[in-house]
Amino acid sequence: MLTNQLAQTYAQAIYEIAADKGMLDEVQSQLETIQETVSGHHDLNALLYHPLIPPQAKKETVTKIFTGELADFVSNFLLLLIDKRRETLLHAIISEYVKIANQTRNIAVAEVTTAKPLTDSQRDALTAKLSKVTGSQIILKLHVDEQILGGVVVKIGEKLIDGSIVRQLKSLKTALLSSDQTAV
Template sequence: MLNLQLAHKYSRAIFELAEEEGKLEKYGEELLEVKNDLEAVPEAKAFFANPQVERKAKKELVRKMYEGELSPNIYNFLFLLVDKRRFALLPVIAEQYREMANAARGIVIADVTTAQPATKAQQEKIAQKLQQVTGKKVELRLHENPALLGGVVVKIGDRRIDGSVAGRLQALQKELLTSK
């Protein structure tokens, strides 16, 4: 719980800085890049999480990886996380930052689960329909679950829309059992 509170403070700080500078999208992309880099290389994630590794060595790795690649504020933010021994929180910080930036820009994230990969045309159609329903710009996060058999399940925040074949079969089964 404490780590989530700390991550929120850091993500709020970098969010406010980005908002002030008009760089919400740019900073979000850079934080996501660093997060993805860490997740792609488990050894790097373990290196930054290890308290026995000196801060100097961690800063040197950040410098080698990102010097000239990131905007100065994000680059310095990474050094701050190393100094405060909070670098392990970066994935959570990046995700919380994304949520704040999306809310500020009027964007909602829709988790869309289909039985098979959705084509570009299907993705666009789903996004357009969800934009009509929510009145906001919708960003899709795609998932696959063959157990759905067909159709789609959409989750936006705590709202769930089940248009899957499996969901319809379950609803039908429930209806038949309660009508006996």
């Protein structure tokens, strides 16, 4: 819980600076670049998150990698996290920043799971429908899971719409079992 609160606090701080400078998109892109770089390089990931490596060594490495790639305040933010030994919060902070920025832009991210990949026309129709229902611009994050058999499962924020065949079969089974027991 404390970790989530800290991530939200740091994310809100970097968001406010980015908003004041009119750099929401640029900062999001830079934060995502940091995340992809750290996640994509095992050695960098190990160095950054290892508790016994001194902050100065981490800061020197990060500075070398990201010099010229980040706005000064984003670079300073990253160095501050290292100084405060909060670098383990980096991914959570970036995730929270994206949530805050998307909320400001009236963008909702929809995690969509289907049994088979959607066609372009299905994606467009689903995006339009979800946009109409939510009143927000929709970004689809598509996943394929053959275990749902068919239908679609959509998660937007804390809301879950489960239209999968598996869920429908479970509901039918429950209904049949409960009606079978009442007949006895």
